[in-house]
Amino acid sequence: MSTETLTRSVPAATRSAEASPATRTGRSSTPAQKARLVMAHVAIYVAALIFVSPIVYAFFSALKPNSEMFSMPPTLVGSEIRWSNFIEVFNYGPFLTYIGNSFLVAVLGTAVTIIVSTMAGYAFGRLRWKGRDTVFILFLATMMVPAEVLVIPMFQVMQWFDWVNTYQALVLPFAFGAFGTFLMRQFFRGIPYELEEAARIDGAGPIRTFLQIIIPLAKSSIAVLTVFSFLSFWNSYLWPLIVTxxxxxxxxxxxxxxSFSGLTGTRWDLQMAAAIISMVPTTVLIIALQKHLVKGIAMAGLGGR
Known part of the structure; x- marks a missing residue:
């Protein structure tokens, strides 16, 4: 068959599509699509500016003299820049002790939460046992109870264990919540069962399968749970106020x-400086786990069988 015959047998539309640069490099955007893209970027930048502006204002307020915190008209920058406010925070009270206690409680609480939530999520999501779904629904129902309602019963339990004014009371009561278990269960249900079946054929039991197969696949979801748990313990106010x-x-x-608010008044400048300092660890944690956060949030919502 001649080359001319082969050329005629190919549809004209196919030849034009193959010859079209737009087909080889991808379809070009229309003006309407470009306009929507620009509007989306503008909306993102405006939303980011709205969310960042209070933090920027708080930072510059931490550098003002206390007498200018509520000056009218309000100004972003005070009459002088007082970097010494960040140093005076540590002289005002045992602020280093507060930071150390929060860091210890947040780390221990996050570690316990991860261990408990991954194990419970695996039991609810992968293992088959009688009454599993009913128990899980009851477990989820605890999320509808406000934490303020549980304060008095939990304080009584801490008294029975003689744990009032201890680190155990600060860490353990909120380390067994349903949110982490639900998050990990949703991710575990999206893992193919064929992986467990292959591990079982190779002689692996449930514990080995959980540690060597399931956990390595759940790094992103564990990162999400780590951030949420750390923030929860780091920002907890009511429970430490009561049990300490x-x-x-x-x-x-x-x-x-x-403690910066007292009978003699409030040191707003030092309180703002202390608030900025308290944001540093959580900000570093979120930046460090940013990629895992995006991936984990996207994957944790996938349902399985």
């Missing part, structure tokens, strides 16, 4: 921030 007696020894950072 000696604030100078066991006080956490949110309780320490409240």
């Amino acid at each position: 007696v000696d604030y100078n020894t066991l006080g956490t950072l949110p309780v320490g921030l409240a």
Whole structure:
């Protein structure tokens, strides 16, 4: 068959599509699509500016003299820049102790939460046992109970265990929540069962399968749970305020921030500086786990079988 015959047998539309540069490099955007893209970027920048502006204002307020915090008309920058406010925070009270306690409680609480949530999520999501779904629904129902309602019963339990004014009371009561279990269960249900079947054929039991197969696949979801748990413990105020007696020894950072308000007035400049300092660890954590956060949030919502 001649080359001319082959050329005629190919549809004209196919030849034009193959010859079209737009087909080889991807379809070009229309003006309407470009306009929507620009509007989307503008909306993102405006939303980011709205969310960042309070933090920027708080930072510059931390550099103002206390007498100019509520000056009218309001100004972003004070008459002088007082970097010494960040140093005076540590001289005003045991602020280093507050930071150390918050860091210890947040790290221990996050570690316990991850261990408990991954194991419970695996039991609810992968193992088959009688009454599993009913128990899980009851477990999820605890999320509808406000934490403020549980404060008094939990405080009584801490008294029974003689744990009032201890680190155990600050860490354990909120380390067994349903949110982490639900998050991990949703991710585990999206993992193909064929992986477990292959591991079982190779002689792996449930514990080995959980540690060597399931957990390595759940790094992104564990990163999401780590951030949420760390933020929850780091920002907790009501429970440490109630269960702690000696604030100078066991006080956490949110309780320490409240100490800048007293009978003699409020040191707003130092309180703003302390708030900016308290944001540093959580900001670093979120930046460090940013990629895993995006991936984990996207994958944790996938349903399985």
